[in-house]
Amino acid sequence: MALQKTSRRDFIRNASLGIGALAIGPALSQLAMAKPGKKLGIALVGLGGYAGGQLAPALQKTQNCYLAGIVTGTPSKAVDWAKKYNIPQENIYNYQNFDEIAKNKAIDIVYVVLPVALHKEYTIRAAQAGKHVICEKPMAVNAKDCEDMIAACKKSNRLLSIGYRLHFEPHNIEIMRLGQKQVFGKVKSIDTGNGFTYGGDPNAWRLKKALAGGGGLMDMGVYAIQASRYTLGQEPIAVKATQEKTRPELFKEVDETVFWELKFPGGQKVTGKSSYNHDWGYVKAEAERGKFQLEPAYGYGGIEGFTSNGPLKFPQIVQQAAQMDDFANCVNLNKQSRVPGEEGWKDMRVIDAIYRSLDSGNWEKIG
Numbered sequence: 001m002a003l004q005k006t007s008r009r010d011f012i013r014n015a016s017l018g019i020g021a022l023a024i025g026p027a028l029s030q031l032a033m034a035k036p037g038k039k040l041g042i043a044l045v046g047l048g049g050y051a052g053g054q055l056a057p058a059l060q061k062t063q064n065c066y067l068a069g070i071v072t073g074t075p076s077k078a079v080d081w082a083k084k085y086n087i088p089q090e091n092i093y094n095y096q097n098f099d100e101i102a103k104n105k106a107i108d109i110v111y112v113v114l115p116v117a118l119h120k121e122y123t124i125r126a127a128q129a130g131k132h133v134i135c136e137k138p139m140a141v142n143a144k145d146c147e148d149m150i151a152a153c154k155k156s157n158r159l160l161s162i163g164y165r166l167h168f169e170p171h172n173i174e175i176m177r178l179g180q181k182q183v184f185g186k187v188k189s190i191d192t193g194n195g196f197t198y199g200g201d202p203n204a205w206r207l208k209k210a211l212a213g214g215g216g217l218m219d220m221g222v223y224a225i226q227a228s229r230y231t232l233g234q235e236p237i238a239v240k241a242t243q244e245k246t247r248p249e250l251f252k253e254v255d256e257t258v259f260w261e262l263k264f265p266g267g268q269k270v271t272g273k274s275s276y277n278h279d280w281g282y283v284k285a286e287a288e289r290g291k292f293q294l295e296p297a298y299g300y301g302g303i304e305g306f307t308s309n310g311p312l313k314f315p316q317i318v319q320q321a322a323q324m325d326d327f328a329n330c331v332n333l334n335k336q337s338r339v340p341g342e343e344g345w346k347d348m349r350v351i352d353a354i355y356r357s358l359d360s361g362n363w364e365k366i367g
């Protein structure tokens with residue numbers, strides 16, 4: 001296949017023909033062919049940078065869902081958001097009266113956009129209130145909490161999805177296809193990295209272990225771990241990790257830069273790194289008959305990709321709109337999301353093992 005000539009039309013056709021396996025899922029075709037169903041109401045819980053900067057604007061572009069409600073502890077935000085997004089008073093909650101959302105028929109989906117340590121509590125409370133749930137990444141502070149969240153959603157018979165927007169991003173979907181379908185032969189090695197240079201508030205929750213669970217590894221590394229898993233379409237079995245700290249006064253409680261090597265059943269060489277002190281964002285794969293890569297790989301836009309055959313040419317999309325529309329479609333069809341809770345749990349098992357390896361200095365089994 002002449003990859004450098006792959007057009008958007010080819011991409012959509014390939015996707016609708018089911019070219020793609022396991023984690024690849026039904027891609028854009030499914031969005032285009034979404035059955036007309038009820039337009040579902042989403043309530044955002046936590047009106048911080050991601051909810052305000054990305055999710056609420058994306059919800060102005062969605063077809064299958066809309067911004068119906070908000071949950072906030074800050075009364076002035078409630079006033080501002082109600083005005084800006086035309087949210088009726090009866091769809092506005094705070095953290096004390098959140099459980100009353102159970103009675104609100106206008107809210108179908110609760111989207112948890114809180115500091116990581118609060119994901120578990122609000123996912124479980126939302127499911128118990130009878131709502132389907134999207135929970136932001138990383139799913140929780142450890143894999144055990146992920147299991148509890150999955151169990152609670154199953155018990156309430158509600159769908160759970162993780163905010164893995166890149167599973168809806170065309171370049172990343174293509175990387176999944178190239179790797180999993182062995183378009184350039186078997187993948188021999190992968191190198192990934194994700195990070196940014198932290199220059200924010202030294203008192204922010206991201207630097208507090210109790211709220212964040214960890215540092216750059218939890219926040220940024222999760223994308224790099226995801227990318228190696230979805231490029232190979234396999235699950236890693238062991239990991240060895242090291243770390244570096246150049247600003248210990250800032251990163252007192254959480255990791256700054258972490259390096260790891262993952263062992264996969266196929267014996268591929270897979271390395272990765274995460275950081276709050278370096279600007280990284282790439283995935284590079286070498287296969288038997290060629291190479292492919294994305295850089296920048298993980299941003300909200302501006303994704304660029306190359307293969308041995310030339311550049312990848314796919315549209316930049318509003319990833320969050322595609323992600324939320326797909327989940328609303330899944331709810332309407334009562335079918336599992338391509339990024340269910342189990343997907344977040346798999347990454348947290350890797351992250352747990354990386355932290356164990358940092359402590360022990362040894363290879364650690366995953367799971």
Ligand code: NAD
Binds near residue numbers: 048050115136211219
């Ligand atoms: P943020 O600090 O900007 O917002 C967090 C919100 O939680 C704030 O509105 C804050 O008031 C509220 N909050 C409620 N209880 C709190 C408490 N006890 N301590 C601190 N804040 C509290 O953070 P953010 O960047 O919006 O991140 C929120 C979540 O979204 C995180 O899980 C993060 O990993 C995730 N996120 C995902 C992406 C993505 O691309 N998928 C991007 C950014 C953030």
